[in-house]
Structures are given as C-alpha cells and as structure tokens.
Amino acid sequence: MKDVTRIPAAEPTGHIGIVHLGLGAFHRAHQAVYLERYRQRSGDGTWGVSSANLRGGVALVDALRDADYHYHVAEYADRDHVTLREIGVIEETLFSGRDAGGQWGLDLDALLARLVSRETRLVTLTVTEKGYFLNPAEGKLLRDDPLIAHDIDQPQAPRTAPGILVEALARRREAGLPPFTVLSCDNMPDNGKRTRTAVVELAACGNTELAAWIEREVAFPCSMVDRIVPAMTETDSARLAELGIDDPNAVVGEAFSQWVVEDDFPLGRPAWEDEGVEMVADVAPFETMKLRMLNGSHSLLAYLGALDDIETVFDAVSRDDLVALLHRYMLEEAAPTLEMPAGTDLEGYAEQLLYRFANDSLRHRLQQIAMDGSQKLPQRWLHGALARLEAGADVPCTALGVAAWIRYTLGVDLHGNAYPVDDPMATTFKLLHEAHGEDVGALVPAFLELDAVFPSALARRAEFAEAVVAFYRRLASEGLDGVLATLSRS
DSSP states (O other): OOEEEEEOOOOOOSOEEEEEEOOSHHHHHTHHHHHHHHHHHHOOOSOEEEEEEOSSOSHHHHHHHHTTTOEEEEEEEETTEEEEEEEOOEEEEEEOSBOTTSOBOTTHHHHHHHHHSTTOOEEEEOOOGGGGOBOTTTOOBOTTSHHHHHHHHOTTSOOSHHHHHHHHHHHHHHHTOOOOEEEEOSSOTTHHHHHHHHHHHHHHTTOHHHHHHHHHHOOOOOEEEEOOOOOOOHHHHHHHHHTTOOOTTOEEEESOOEEEEEOOOTTOOOOGGGGTOEEESOOHHHHHHIIIIIIHHHHHHHHHHHHTTOOBHHHHHTSHHHHHHHHHIIIIIIGGGOOOOTTOOHHHHHHHHHHHHTOTTOOOBHHHHHTTHHHHHIIIIIHHHHHHHHTTOOOHHHHHHHHHHHHHTTSBOTTSOBOOOOSTTHHHHHHHHHHHTTOHHHHHHHHHTOTTTSOHHHHTOHHHHHHHHHHHHHHHHHHHHHHHHHHHTO
C-alpha cells in the first residue's frame, strides 16, 4: 500500500507576471512547483506564468490548453512514498518554434506582446545549454549558427531564446517600459552572466545602443537548480494510473528539490524564500558544486553505463564498482576544485547524491543524460580537470570519462548495440570517427583539438591526452568491468 499525499492546485487568478521560455518537464517539476506552493501559501496571485515552447513541437502546448493548464507532478521519496501535486500556476501556453509543417513562430506575436506587457516583470529560461548558442569552451555567441544568423538578419521575427529576449527588450525600451529581469534556470556555470553575454552580443550585431542599454539596465541574476526529473515513460504513466491519475501532461521526479538564486530583481519577485529557495548574494559556489559533483557524476554514469548497455542511473549505482568510481571522482577530483562557504560538508553532499541516485522509484535513463555532451562537459568535467592538473594532481576518473564520451560518440556500445548520438556536434563526431577509425592515437587528439569543447590549455596537457588514449584502448580490450577493476587498484 503506497503512502500518497494529494495536494490540489490553487485557483487561477488570470494575472501573469512571469514569462517562461522552455516548456519542458524540468520547468514544470521545479520552478512551477515552487510558484504553485508560493501561491497556495501566500494567496499572492500576481505571479502567474505564461510558458512558451521554443522547440519540440506544439503538442504539449495544446495538451495543456485542453487541460485548462492543470497537470500533476509526482514527487517520489521512494517507490512507496509519493506526493501528488496538482499544478495550476501556468495560466497560458504558447508555441514559437517550428511546427510539423515547417512554419515558424505560430504564437510569436502573442509571446512578444506578453513580454512587452507592463505586468511582465520576470522572464525565466530552461532552454538547455545549447539554447543559448554560446561556444561551450569560450562562452562567445555562435554568430555563424543558422538560427542566430537569422535573428541577426530578421530581429523582429526571432527564432532563438536570445533573439526573443533582444526583440522584447528593444520593444520595451521603445515603449519607455523598464526592462524585465532575466533569470536562467539552466545547468551552466555563471548562467546569468552567460545569458547576458548571449543577449548583449546578439543585440550588438544590429544595434549597439540597445546592447549598451541592456548591459546597463537589465538584471541577469544567476541561479542553481537541482531536482532529478527523468523523461516520462509508459511505466510511469501506468504507476500514476494505479493512483487514479490519468494525465498525459504529468511529470515525475524525486522528492528532493533545491533552488539557489542571486537576489537581484529590480521589479520585484515572489517571496520564494518562504518556500525554501535560498536567496543569496553569490550563487557561484553552489552552482559549481552541483555541476561538478552531481552533474559530473551523472555524466560519468551516462557514458560508461551506456557503453555497457546499462539503462538507468539506479541500475548503474546498483554496481559497487561504479559507486566506488563516483566516490573517488567526487572527493578526489571534483571537491578539491571547489571554494565553498565555511561549514559546507562536501563529503556529506557526496553521500546525499549517492542516496538520491539510488532512488528506486525513478527511471532516469542514461541515454537522456548523455545528450548534448559537447555542451555539458566543459563545465561538468573539463575546467575542474584543468585546475587539478595545474595543481599537480592526477584526474584518472575524468580521463576515463572523456575516453568513454569519445567512444560513446561512435554510436555503438561495447557490445555492438547501435544508438543515436543526440548532440549539436554529432556530424563532426561522425566525420572524426570515419577519418581515424581504430587509430586511437590519432582519434583522441583530434577530439581534444575541438576548441568548441576542450579548453586549449587542457588539450595541450600531454599527460591528459595519454591517459585518455590509454583508457580508450582499455575500454575496448578489457570492457567496463576490467577498466573499473584496474582503476580501483591504482
């Protein structure tokens, strides 16, 4: 018999103060939950949300409209303890991406109008790392990307999140309205600063005065978000049906949730601190801790596990050798690179992460985590690895991870099973594998020379390249079991 807590949604108010870009599962299971809880507790109905999907199709937008914008979030502490929340704080859904017929911006005019509304005081984003169109290694705007090139040429019909923000801010400036605050909720270091870079550099391509105004007047606070929200599966839907929930828009996640936000909101904000949000002056230490320890560990499991045909995070941490690898990585390679406030218990944090990974109620697929590795690895592994190498330390766990990632991009696991490689640079990876084949001594340096991914100072470290080559070869000859057994003895 499951222990189920059911919490209905608050009544809608019709007041929208927040526009969100990126109507995905994480937004619906994280920011929207905090806002729903805040509305229920405070009675403040001024912070309703208009959520826009920029890619992924119009189906979800329509499905939420059909459900009067209500959906459920199932928060699992474990398989037998779940909280079912009904969420109603999203009061409008829009679509501004490309539909199945190839048409762009179905609701773009409505989205821009909502962004220019005097009621809109805050814009939040979950568009993934690649949605900012920044070089992952250097953090500069990818001006040659076709979508960014379009937004430079046709700024009034933008197709990207940075382009939408630039056009909306331009219209607010022309109307004499103060700018909204822009809050990134994506897993990037200095995500507010990186968002500012993308927006200002794009604005400067067409209007240097607008770019200077944005640089001077717009607040881009940083944030750190944390909650494991796997993609929904048929199994998840069946489990919810057993609880009486027939909701095609439902989302599942863990009970744990964290949000750390830089407190810089010139037009005001919800009193999030009443719901457990940590409002701080500097998010960077928490952000880096989470990226390198949690997300870095997830990536290790993703590439090593996917190569050995392991399906989920739970399956992976059911193996003692992979748990030992994560312990070593977190405490010997990630934690020493962090500068945390006094009293932070990094060993305790590592143990908490392993406990969360072992939540048997979640089916967090490793292939989902493995997506977009070219965009994720610099902040999760590479900058920390460079710091450790420059301090005279070794980084065997990271070198193994990089070797596994390069091997993963081949699209075939160690047992011969094929899978799609979902990454903006997938074509580049395919060409490198075709060019070098099984010549690992040439293949690995060719990957390390990808300056869009690898910091040049790390690519030049001969000992790092040699370690990656050695692990790549050992994965092929010894398999995952052999590599982990050998590493545990070193």
